[in-house]
Amino acid sequence: MFSITSPAVKLYKEELGLKNGEGIQLFCRYAGSEAGLCIGVERGLPGEDDYVQEIDGIQFFVRPHEIWFVEEMTMDYDDYDDRFTIELPSIA
Numbered sequence: 001m002f003s004i005t006s007p008a009v010k011l012y013k014e015e016l017g018l019k020n021g022e023g024i025q026l027f028c029r030y031a032g033s034e035a036g037l038c039i040g041v042e043r044g045l046p047g048e049d050d051y052v053q054e055i056d057g058i059q060f061f062v063r064p065h066e067i068w069f070v071e072e073m074t075m076d077y078d079d080y081d082d083r084f085t086i087e088l089p090s091i092a
Contacts, residue, residue, distance in 0.1 A: 001053065002060075002073040009056040011077045011084070016043060020057030027062070028069040037091050039073070
């Protein structure tokens with residue numbers, strides 16, 4: 001469904017103080033008329049109906065009504081360039 005690299009997960013773990021077994025919700029967010037839609041992230045735990053992918057011990061999850069938004073999404077972090085990238089084909 002979506003791809004999140006180990007360096008991106010490591011960044012989330014460090015920045016948010018996440019431990020294995022904890023979770024991050026991914027969701028669609030409106031960022032204003034010029035920016036349009038973007039990805040939102042928030043700590044939490046998945047519900048029974050949520051789509052979950054566990055990556056490097058962290059549960060990344062999406063509510064059923066927003067699965068369309070993260071289909072084929074890729075998220076990466078390059079610590080050499082300190083560059084975080086997200087590709088969201090659903091809004092391209």
